[in-house]
Amino acid sequence: MTIKNEYIEVTKIEEIGEGMRVCLDFIDILDPEDGLYIGNTGHGYVKVLSENRESDGYPPRPFRINCGAFHQYLYQEEKTYYLHELNPGESLFLSGKEDRELPLGRVKVEKRPFVRIECQTEEGIISATLQKSSSVYVMEENEGELPLLSLEVGHRLLGIRDKPGRHLGTQVDEIIWEK
Helix, strand or coil: CCCCEEEEEEEEEEEEEEEEEEEEEECCCCCCCCEEEEECCCCEEEEEECECCCECCECCECCEEEEEECCCEEEECCEEEEHHHCCCCCEEEEECCCCEEEEEEEEEEEEEEEEEEEEECCCCEEEEEEECCCCCEEEECCCEEEEHHHCCCCCEEEEEECCCCEECCEECCCCCCCC
16 A cells, blocks of 8 residues: 555544643754654544644744654554654654654653544544644644644545554554454
8 A cells, every 4th residue: 555645534523531642852843844643543644743833822842743642653654653652762754844854852741631533534534632732733735734723624634544454563464443
């Protein structure tokens, strides 16, 4: 399966309570459009942007991406990693104006409120569980950089489709259901 990014339509937004969220702090300055692809399942991922911008109640954090709930997958060049397994010193590929690789300086985990978003494709649902915060941004087709708190059903988010079925992050050909 060839992976490419595309805009996918938001069909559901739901507050789901509190849990542990993961912020990834990099050792260099991130562009506001730099981001990572995050998702609840192997069906696909949504691009979550860096915190390098002013937002209500938060100064810019030019080194940070708030990736959401710690059970989620991070997609990296045909492999996935669980957010909770990442460690300082590991390098990640960032998607932005210019894709690049940067090491993590810190992985910060804290209890926060969450919103689950679902996007529909021909193959099924792509979902992500993101922190309900004014500092969390996604890339929307017409709005560009959009705060998660302004997200509405019908918006189209930048994401990538994938095929579920992974063992230790590597794609395997097996029968698997994720929802």
